[in-house]
Amino acid sequence: MNNMINATEKLFYKDPYLCQADCEVEDVIEKDGKYEVILKSTPFYPEGGGQPSDIGYMDNIKVEYVYEKDEVIYHVMSEKPRNKIVHCEADLERRIDHNQQHSGEHLMSAAFFKLYNGVNAGFHLGEDYVTLDIKIKDMTEDMIKKAEMEANYYVFKNEPVKTYFVTKEEAEKLPLRKAITAEGKIRMVQMGENLDYSACCGTQVRRTGEIRIIKIVKWEKNKGMTRIYIKCGLRAFKDYITKNDYVTEIARGFSVEDSEIINKVKSQTDEIGNLKKKISTLYSTIAQNEAEQLMENSKDKYIIKEYKEEGFDFLDKLYEHLKNEEYILILTSLKDNRLLFAHNGSFAIECGKLFKEKLKEFGGRGGGNAKRAQANFQDTDSMRSFTEYLKENALN
Structure with missing residues (x-):
């Protein structure tokens, strides 16, 4: 690359919604099977600032990714443009979304700072959520609701959003909510x-009303702070549509009004x-009766039984009633393809x-201790083969 290349002119700073422009190609670099195109000016915002x-x-030709290094912006593409003057067209819908999310994050951070002096220590604009890490360890639901209401109050005021460049000394004289580390x-x-006054390189809306709405969708503790997940603008509206459809379907299923869903769910x-x-009580009674029947019918020291309809949870309950009796147990569930092998400790079998x-030879997985082991199998035939092995070898 020519070392005399100047900083790329950022057209998106002149107008945050500008996504089309005819631009002059300054250089093209072939790198890792891709082409990195440098323009004298560009409407494409490069990744940065979260x-x-x-x-x-x-x-x-598709522009797959855009990044900035030393004030020069690189447009990564799979094909090299042929013309000196190229028509650039950034995805306007994506830009509008990013403007709404980024400006919404500023107002949400401003609300936490104003109400609770909570500083935003980290920000990420993802495909589904925007996350903020607020330096408050013990956040409450009431604090969350108040901050959300405060941020939306800023949106509804429809205040102008201004961007401008200042020196660090000039910036530090402003009422910043976060200290500046850049030079x-x-x-x-x-x-x-x-x-709100914040240092930021990202694109923003022109007025706060363009954010439309800010919604906190969840929050959680994270590294001694609180991570807030928000959706703004069209993302929040789409999220509302989805959740409203869920509520409507649930209410229809319960045959109640929306407002009665919570009470109905709690009742059920x-x-x-x-x-x-x-x-559970009834199952235990059935297992106890079954255990007594098995002992009554056993003519030796073995109890071997295969259950077709009962799951392994029934075998577990059955074991509780037999574990202290002097029998070697081989109980299997065809429903779950699981096997229980156990005794009370009076037999020389581990x-x-x-x-x-031996279990792997039969395609089983499991284990246990000296008195009890259990295993599951991919199919019934494998389990039955292992049962036969136990009968022929372990019981003699």
């Missing part, structure tokens, strides 16, 4: 007269919990050791 790059087309020219984003959850307890030595 914001992904623009994508789009240059003379109908040289500082790009300042000012929202309203006193809503309690009812299901009570039924589970009753079923169940876990036997499984470790």
